[in-house]
Amino acid sequence: MPVSPGLVDLQVNGFGGVDFNDPAITAADLDRALEAMLKTGVAFCLPTLITAHPHELQERFRALDAAVSQSRLGPLMCPGYHLEGPFLNPAPGYHGCHPPAAMTAAKLDLVSGLERDLTRPILMVTLAPEREGALALTKALAEAGKIVAIGHSAADFDVVAAAADAGLSLSTHLGNGLPQSLHKLANPVFAQLAEDRLMAGFIADGIHVHPKALKALIRAKGFERSILVTDAVVAAAAPIGRYHFAGMAVDLTANGSVRQGEGLLAGSALCLDQAVRNLVAWGIATADDALAMASRHPLAAIRPALDAHGITLAEGAVEWSDDLFVERIRIGDVERRYERRP
8 A cells, every 4th residue: 555745736726616716715615625635635735826917816815815714624735825827928829728918027016915915925936937027026036935937938948047047946837838839849848848957847637748748758857856736727526517717617528628618728627646647557657756746746846935934734644545546644633534436
């Protein structure tokens, strides 16, 4: 029976029918989502808000923070937040499901203003380093003890290197948030793969990145620098159907993809335990290595931010069946046991 540390999801926009971007989210909603995440082995996560206009982000952060603070599991499982945008590339293909009209030049006062009244910090910010002001913002955020990641970006080799000099340390979902047509070698994927100072998150659902391509990407980035993320939205661990994510209608389809009406991918319905099982089934990693990519590696990626903010996570562990389903999870005084259904 494999045993691992609790899994850590650095990019989760919602789960189990609950949208973390919903300004009407309640503590009961959050607990329902976190209970569902416990079943997948996730002990800690960074609830993620995507691009929106400043007043919308402020409303959404206040609602999310109140839900976390007033919930049973939030204070234990959510040490802080991930802001993905609005400092992204608005060009077609790069913006993905993020609303390009809400994207803006990089501004420190926007981040500090959003964080000012929160009970826990924004620990991670995803931006496109080619945006106006992004390198200066990267330096300021890194010096303030935050993790700065690249995503939805057209940055070339020189810009990625300059951003790493400024404190960039992570690729949010390498291989995604990109147009279908790119230069065959001089492109943002290779620029990020070539920068050894960056760790990289990968969405291992077989939809965002083909399994064989994922194998090549992980080999190129290096096992120790590779992380599993879900980019999960409200439709994760939920029935097929229509949902609302950050103010937009999205559909969970029969093949497991989550899409906007025009067919754009809108996050995923991936659960982190399934990502682990996928890596093993696809011959990309052993069970121990796949579990490390979902636990030790993401924790190492955000460790500087946790330390800078004086955050200590509770001790915990997950016991797995031989086929990598969660049988028991413990975080501090919280413990859950699960029986497999026939």
